[in-house]
Amino acid sequence: MTQLNNKPKALKPFHSGDIKILLLEGVNKTGIDILTKAGFQVEAHAKALPKDVLLEKIKDVHAVGIRSKTQLTAEVLAAAKKLRVIGCFCIGTNQVDLEYAANHGIAVFNSPFSNSRSVAELVIAEIVALARQLGDRSNEIHQGIWNKVSKNCYEIRGKKLGIVGYGHIGSQLSVLADAMGMQVFFYDVIQAMPLGTAKAVESLPQLLSTCDFVTLHVPETPETKNMIGAHELSLMQKGSYLINASRGTVVDIPALAAALKSGHLAGAAVDVYPSEPFANGPGFLTELQGCPNTILTPHIGGSTEEAQSAIGVEVGTAVSRYICTGATLGAVNFPEVDLRMPTSDSKSVRIINCHQNVPGVLKQINKILSNYNIEKQICDSRGTVGYFLADISVENEQEIEAVNNAIASIPENLFTRSLW
Structure with a gap:
């Protein structure tokens, strides 16, 4: 058999x-x-x-x-x-x-x-460091100053953590914080299933006004630019903390510096900036330098x-x-397209085509391929781009070249290539 x-x-x-x-x-x-x-x-x-x-x-x-x-x-x-x-x-x-x-x-x-895990772990470390003012104590010791204090230093157990953006990073952070005894709340424009004991809130102002720590995990879009400005910072509880490990444009830096210097915020951790150097070295400046209990890192969340x-x-x-x-x-x-692989005994060749997404292109491609046995094919489009895959049976390289050249001659063609 x-x-x-x-x-x-x-x-x-x-x-x-x-x-x-x-x-x-x-x-x-x-x-x-x-x-x-x-x-x-x-x-x-x-x-x-x-x-x-x-x-x-x-x-x-x-x-x-x-x-x-x-x-x-x-x-x-x-x-x-x-x-x-x-x-x-x-x-x-x-x-x-x-x-x-x-x-x-x-x-x-x-x-x-x-x-995602690396960023989530960094944020957990920053929450602990801010709650204990570790950055300031470390700087003082480096300067030869012994300043053993407990005032305004806290455990994070039982504190409220607000996560803005409950995607892969936000949700992983949620699990870690939950395990450390924090009360976790989150806000996202997309409905997400809470993990552990985390709870969703209905609005950003609600989250800002009720949480001890607020951490940002959103993409850079026109909607998120300066989403945390002077008004949003004023909604945060006096003595609360802000962490930004998402994108530098999300926070109004001068407003954050003012909130830290006035004492409204008890501290902040910032890993991203509106403008960042292209190379390591001295000379980087930000208005957050010198602010009390402020941890500044050079975009190392995923490093x-x-x-x-x-x-x-x-x-x-x-x-x-x-x-x-x-x-x-x-x-x-x-367009996100995939086509199952042919079997090892198949003599088929895969034709790959990318073209301008306008009416009539597929008709022209299929007319060219109609002279051959088409084992399978798939096509999808995204915006101005159409993408096409087809496995066809051919006899020799000359036929493959002829197919490629014929499809490439279609005016809307961006590229055509073959795999065997």
């Missing part, structure tokens, strides 16, 4: 060794290893490149991996004639012109959740070995999978 071979076929580009990948800003070794083992040419740099060097380097690469310092603007992306995918080895994608990338057939992937390793795996895998299968799951600017 003949058994069917259901083992998935390992797809790959026709010449995977010709795929060039540029990795910048010290991408973790886990990401480098994944891309190298896939057979790609990988060039890795420990730091961001000067703009003129980046413009030259990016001309020839098919994929680029960055963290938060490299700015992939429309000008830079216009120089990248072969670029098909960008891997942001971090949470944010603000450093990439996502619209330009999408409209030119460049998919962008990031790692929105891999550092742990564990988080960076996980980010390397997640983004490296997404980039490799996109190149080798066409799957766009997790892309931030593309």
Whole structure:
């Protein structure tokens, strides 16, 4: 009896060794290893490149991996004639012109959740440090001042923690704080299921006015810009604490400094700023410097070995999978499309097409493919971009080239490529 071979076929580009990948800003070794083992040419740099060097380097690469310092603007992306995918080895994608990338057939992937635990643990540490004024006591000891006090120093057990934004970080923080005996409340514009004993509140003002500690975990959007200003700070209880480990634009820094200096707030911890340096070194200034019981850190919420390793795996895998299968799951600017793998005994070739999302394109593509056996296909769109995958049976490379050229000749085509 003949058994069917259901083992998935390992797809790959026709010449995977010709795929060039540029990795910048010290991408973790886990990401480098994944891309190298896939057979790609990988060039890795420990730091961001000067703009003129980046413009030259990016001309020839098919994929680029960055963290938060490299700015992939429309000008830079216009120089990248072969670029098909960008891997942001971090949470944010603000450093990439996502619209330009999408409209030119460049998919962008990031790692929105891999550092959630690291950020949550940092916030817990900051809550304890603020409650005990550890930053001020440490600075005094470094200056040779012995100042043993208990006034205005507290246990966090029984205190009320307000979490603004109950996503992956906020919910993990909720569990940790609950385990330490805090009363947890949260506010989110999206309905979320409370974990442990956490309770949702109906409005931001309600949360601000009732909690001892308020911590922010929201994205950078027009709606969240300066969402915590002078008015919101005035709603907070006298002697309460504010923590921001989300985005620098969320808090009005001068207003926060005034609330700390006046004594309305008992302390704050800030890890993100409206404007941050592109390189380590002296010279950074903020109005929060010198404020009492204020912990200032240089955007290190996700800067742990564990988080960076996980980010390397997640983004490296997404980039490799996109190149080798066409799957766009997790892309931030593309339709999210996947197609089950053909079996190992299949002679099919996968056609991948990205096009302008206008009426009539699919009709033209399917007319070209109608001369072949189509094993399976899928298409989806997002905004101005349409994305199409199809596995077809062909006899030889000449036929594959003919299909590619025919689809590429469609005026709305952004790119067409094949995997076998």
